[in-house]
Amino acid sequence: MIASAVYVFFLTALWQGAIITAATFAAVRIFRIADASSRANIWSMAFFASVVLPFSIFLPGAGIEISPPGDAQEKEFVTLAAPAAYEFFHTSTSGPRRVIGYHDLIAPVFLLFWIAGALWRTTGLALDAAAMEKMRRESVRLSGAKFGLPENTDIRLHASLSSPIAAGLFRPSIILPAAIFEESCDALRGAVAHEFAHVKRGDLVSNCAEAAVLCLFWWNPSLYFIRNAIAENREMACDDHAVMQTKNTGEYASALVSCAERAMTPGLTTHALATSLGVAGGPSGLGRRLARLADGNYTPQKRTARSRLLLAGAAIAAVTTCAAAAAPRVDVKSFAAASPFARAAPRSHSERLGRELVEAVIDDDIARAENLLANGADIDAVLEGDGTPLIAAVNNDCFGFASWLIANGANVDAYARYDETALISAVRNSDAVMVRLLITAGANVNLTAKTETGKLRSPLGEARRQGRREIAQLLISRGAVQ
Template identity: 25%
Template sequence: MANSTYASVISELFHCLSEIVVAHLWQSLMILVLIAAMTHLLKRLSADIKTSLWMHGLVLSILLPVLSSVFIPQSPDLVASSIKFAEIQHDEVSLSIQSQNKQIRAESGLIQGSDVGSIVQNETRVLAYLLVLLLVIMIFGTAKRLVGLVIAWSSTQDLIGGGIRVPTARYLKDYPQLGKTKLLKSYDITSPMVVGYMEPVILFPANLLEDLEAQDIENILYHELGHIKRSDIWFSLLQRLITCLFWWNPLLTIFNKQINLNRELACDEFAARQTGDSSSYAQSLLNSVKVGLEHNPLVHGVSMFNKKKQLFIRIEGILDMENSSHLRGKKLGSLLGLSLVVLTSTVVLQSAPFAKVGLEGSLVEQASHIATDAMNQDDAELLVAAVQANRISVIESLINDGANINTPLFGDGTPLIVAVRKGNLAMVEKLIELGANPNQASRGDGNPLIIAAARNEQDIAELLLRQGAEVDAIVKGDETALINASRRGHLDMVKFLVSNNADVNLGVKVNEMRGSEYRSPYNQASSQKIRDYLVSEGAEAQAAM
């Protein structure tokens, strides 16, 4: 039981992990498309508001899949205790059949050597390996990026320690916030940046301080102060942490790119408003590029320059400020962000399969269901082995102890299907007497009448029909009893089924790899005699479609 239970748990964990990964991808795509549409339609939105929208979208793309997959959160301790409780509950139920199970294994040797058992074990082993592989890849990727964050933090501290203090009195004399912020000159960077979480510091490249005009330096400092005022350093850290944890989602790159670009545009707008001259500020950016523009070393900070292509977009945005008015403001940005959260949450959560967790019962009940399913598979495996060994006394004992005689075992079917396949008429009679359902189907194994028809077991088919088997029952993937008898060339069985009111024109549409196919008793007949007989009974001459 424990092996089957843990196999079920592994399967559930693998399914849950893959479901969350897929949910992250498609929900991130949905949010990305939604924000792109909003920013395209509302072209007058300021960069500040666009940054807020993209940041809301990034956080939402991370939280929403978790909320939609696990609507009612449970603690890991509760999950473990729930499964343990279910296992203990099953053990108490199955104590009375433990000795009998051992006897079956010892005398028949069928279960230990059963192909089904090895198939289940192999499938469980493959799922376990895949689960471990996925977790190792995810953990390794996250650990690698976290190490990168630590290295970046260390590099940032070295830059701050190696910076040369520059008196701020010579710059922005009328801007009091600059007096509270350190301005450091550094020979190790190529772009101005804000670093430091608790005490923000402006790092300025030494070559820019030496080569730029005072007005250009002042304009750039306004830009960096915009970062400090907006607390961009903290949002940048949040982006880095999210990327570390969810690095496997390629759509996060687009979110981060839009956030970074609009963050710089927002600070450009702030600086341009402070200087009162957009053209002058745009010229300062161009002058800075002439001095040199390269990638900065890996640091924890918000850099002013990254790529020339983005710089040209920023300059166009700054110059556009003179010709158009933009909707701006923190309240508007928060309102649009909240609207985005509500809209996407409503769409996704309404389509989420809540029935999986929380709405049909507690997690304790779900864990009990997992253990119960595993117990049923154990019982089905024992019953099938007993049928194959023709051990009626064992079957009766198992049923008396609570085994469900109608539980299908993958690869074998129900105990009744197994008995029919063996052509054991006496066992078929006994199983029906013990409560076996003659119409219980098993995907891939048909139902008892289909197996009897395929194997030309007319005595068994007659018994099944007397006990209520449906002559025209359709099993997906296995068609009907008449189609199977016709395909196998059993003319006597075909006549017997038709005499018991089987529909000679009842066909089934089957989806195969090569496309859909229509199967009927006529077009599946393996001989002309069967086709002639079916036509004489009113069958239409249909070709396979």
């Protein structure tokens, strides 16, 4: 069940992330979000929405409907409680049978793939954080006053660094490469002002948070696109701050180029958790930043009007709401009931006996079942995720056990959530022999059961939905009507 939930989560996150990315891209242009700081905030909103939105599969509600294979008339909601919607094949009839769906085969692979990638990303992030802390300890402390900043500003110098960086989640530091002192005073002041702007804006915290989130969502390309957009616009916002401080656009642009060149020098260091003057946003991002600074009409942008920001945010929120409403739903109750924790801890003595009776059915252990009935087990006990003992016998192709349960008084028309009735389960499993047994035992061929989606399902309707013509004809011959 957990693997299936991860599989549904993966697919939902991919298409929702693509929609949010496209909507944000359009909103930035339609509402003319001009300044880089506001664009960074809008893209940060998109990042948050893309991370949270996939969890909408756990919200209550019906979600979208998807027709199962071969179904031209009736649709079924995609939930973990309805594996028939993904039915693929089952084991032979020589023993207990389990219907296997596409998600049963793929979901465990997705889960292992996700865990391996998450461990790999987390390990890399931890190593980068340790290397950054080591570099901070090895650096030389400088006075912030020398750069026109408050005295308590933590500015440091390190020989092997390729570009100025701002780093540190709890103790923000601006670390400068030794080579930067070869630049002009205006270029040096601009570089320091740029990194100080990152500290003041809180970019270090958000940058670390995004990196941590990507440890879990490393497989989602939309988040990488959004994060690159955030990083590029952050850099542009800090470029604007640096230019306003130095009043010398040309010298500052020259410092950008020098830092980018040093970043490509073998043996010099860059870090994923830091904001870096010359390398953040990648080569294409740096090119756009330089082109922006070189534009003869360039002036640091003023903040976009609040009305435009509100309209852009509202548009993205509307798209997010629609994407949440369109998401498939994981049946949380079924998920919890089928979990090993729920099975391991029955809520009462009668439930424990009922659970053991179902396990005896699955193990085809009639002697154990007789002992449980003698000790007070309810032959019609209804258990979340397994149904009744008779339904369990039907779903596991235990014909002999089903006959024994019926002979001992099992109610052939007993209803259980998710499985409906024994007859509907037998029809769903294409088990004509079991269908005949239940009808002979008095099962009502016209008894309808309410599904979790609120629909009424009958044995004949299920046979037609599954395309089981011979079973449908058998039911009609025994009096079934649509």
